[in-house]
Amino acid sequence: MENYDLINALILLSNFVIVPALSYGSQLALAALGITLVYAVLRFSNFAHGDLMAFGTMIAILITWLFQSWGITAGVLPTALIALPFAMGLTAAFCLITDKIVYKFYREQKSQPVVFMIVSVGVMFIMNAIVRFIIGPKDRTFFDGEKFIIKAVEFKAYTGLSEGLSIKSTQVLTIVIALITMVILFYFLQKTKMGKSMRAYSNNEDLALLSGINPNKVVMITWIIVGMLATIAGVLYGLDKSFKPFTYFQLLLPMFAAAIVGGIGNPLGAVAGGYIIAFSEVMLTYAYKKFFMYLLPSNLEPSGLMQFLSTDYKFAISFIILVIVLVIRPTGLFRGKTL
Amino acid sequence: MSDFFCSQNLVGGYGGENILNDCSVSVNKGEISVIVGPNGAGKSTAMKAMLGMLQLSEGKVFLDGKNISNLSPQDRVASGISFVPQTMNIFNELTVKENLEMGAYLRDDDLSETFEEMYSLFPILDEKKEQLAGELSGGQRQQVAVGRALMTRPNVLMLDEPTAGVSPVVMDELFDKIIDIKKTGVAIIIVEQNAKQALNIADYGYVLVAGKNKFTGKGSELLNDTEVRKAFLGG
Numbered sequence: 001m002e003n004y005d006l007i008n009a010l011i012l013l014s015n016f017v018i019v020p021a022l023s024y025g026s027q028l029a030l031a032a033l034g035i036t037l038v039y040a041v042l043r044f045s046n047f048a049h050g051d052l053m054a055f056g057t058m059i060a061i062l063i064t065w066l067f068q069s070w071g072i073t074a075g076v077l078p079t080a081l082i083a084l085p086f087a088m089g090l091t092a093a094f095c096l097i098t099d100k101i102v103y104k105f106y107r108e109q110k111s112q113p114v115v116f117m118i119v120s121v122g123v124m125f126i127m128n129a130i131v132r133f134i135i136g137p138k139d140r141t142f143f144d145g146e147k148f149i150i151k152a153v154e155f156k157a158y159t160g161l162s163e164g165l166s167i168k169s170t171q172v173l174t175i176v177i178a179l180i181t182m183v184i185l186f187y188f189l190q191k192t193k194m195g196k197s198m199r200a201y202s203n204n205e206d207l208a209l210l211s212g213i214n215p216n217k218v219v220m221i222t223w224i225i226v227g228m229l230a231t232i233a234g235v236l237y238g239l240d241k242s243f244k245p246f247t248y249f250q251l252l253l254p255m256f257a258a259a260i261v262g263g264i265g266n267p268l269g270a271v272a273g274g275y276i277i278a279f280s281e282v283m284l285t286y287a288y289k290k291f292f293m294y295l296l297p298s299n300l301e302p303s304g305l306m307q308f309l310s311t312d313y314k315f316a317i318s319f320i321i322l323v324i325v326l327v328i329r330p331t332g333l334f335r336g337k338t339l
Numbered sequence: 340m341s342d343f344f345c346s347q348n349l350v351g352g353y354g355g356e357n358i359l360n361d362c363s364v365s366v367n368k369g370e371i372s373v374i375v376g377p378n379g380a381g382k383s384t385a386m387k388a389m390l391g392m393l394q395l396s397e398g399k400v401f402l403d404g405k406n407i408s409n410l411s412p413q414d415r416v417a418s419g420i421s422f423v424p425q426t427m428n429i430f431n432e433l434t435v436k437e438n439l440e441m442g443a444y445l446r447d448d449d450l451s452e453t454f455e456e457m458y459s460l461f462p463i464l465d466e467k468k469e470q471l472a473g474e475l476s477g478g479q480r481q482q483v484a485v486g487r488a489l490m491t492r493p494n495v496l497m498l499d500e501p502t503a504g505v506s507p508v509v510m511d512e513l514f515d516k517i518i519d520i521k522k523t524g525v526a527i528i529i530v531e532q533n534a535k536q537a538l539n540i541a542d543y544g545y546v547l548v549a550g551k552n553k554f555t556g557k558g559s560e561l562l563n564d565t566e567v568r569k570a571f572l573g574g
Binding site for chain 2: 203206209211214
């Protein structure tokens, strides 16, 4: 079916690039939002964020198992979605406890941001250990429910095209939940008194104090939001792929790249950065051979895989983008530092 | 002392040497007190001490007859003292309206009336209320800063060099606004570099030298005092 080549090529691209990058980008965006909030309000780079995500996801998995043992499921949706609100609450509490026993001390000392950063590395190791101690370092899949919304075979049968489009339910869930979360977060920051006071505190701490804004409350609310965001991001990533503590630690690089590309401290930047990193990673590691086979006449068929980089190098892409941004536009795409 | 807001014999500094050596400033409701003096005389420091931002070794601060010397700056703000710092006195990434809202952070009642008052006092703020405060001109920013401080409906307003870095025209305009604010019954303390203009609008003036009251008197008296003129007002 010569005439459908273009459609086939586009479906191929949606299937392997656009849809996966959108869902991965949403996960990164949520994660980068957490990093950016800590940076804007608490003024340090939180290296423990990846392991915080792992912690939140672990709690969600444990609750999911508990629910499953009680026979509670969400039908076609993953059970983890019912567990998610509980995990968010517990992870937020965990953040507050961490702040109380670790960060608060350094805040009272008025420590330099670099001290906080190193402290966060310490917190990272502790969190990492806690997670491995409780759930182990193994790869775990905790997805249940209906796996696909559109199956490739059914799509082919229905449309008669030679390329099948398959959309996993976790991909759609990720995008929908991420969107809802972002809308709520932006509404909170822009429209509520508490959100505005967080932005004010982030923008001009001294003046915020002079206006009577309570810094302890701002810090507390920030940790609660960060804990919840990290859990959502972690659970969505875990549902979409799988949960492995080490993978979450590795996510730290693309997460930071996303936050910095967008302009660290700027929530809109974190969202944009998440999608930029995700699309770059997926697009540069995808083998375009089949895509060109649809588009080019058969005598021009590419002989190689038409892949820029092997998927083994996907972290190098975040790293390169990070370096380029830091060299050319250190403030990121959007101005940073303030919420 | 019967003054509404006053400090008595303040001594203190930021660790190390004292900046204030026996300095007293006071102001009454509906009046303007101005602190002038050479650079490094401790003018701003005296004001910050009255807000509680300084560790004092001696001296007391009274508000409406109550000793507030041991209150934190936040508590003093809550008890009706507003302060406009010299620099970084607005939230430049927030809109003008949000700046005013943050000024009223401690209030839980209806703000609409206070907003109306601010907008009639500073019409330009009404016009630019949705704009980021950081994008405004110098004079407009100062109006945002003063507006933010007035949102708590304070009894005392302290301004640290409100006319620093603005043009003479804008300066006159700002002084006019300050007189308007005084007429609403607020006690105002101003630290100023532009001594002549400031003493012109002052009910009371304090000339500080090396953290000490050198001359004290009615604004007009100080302006006509030959010694003060010679030393500080350029003849």
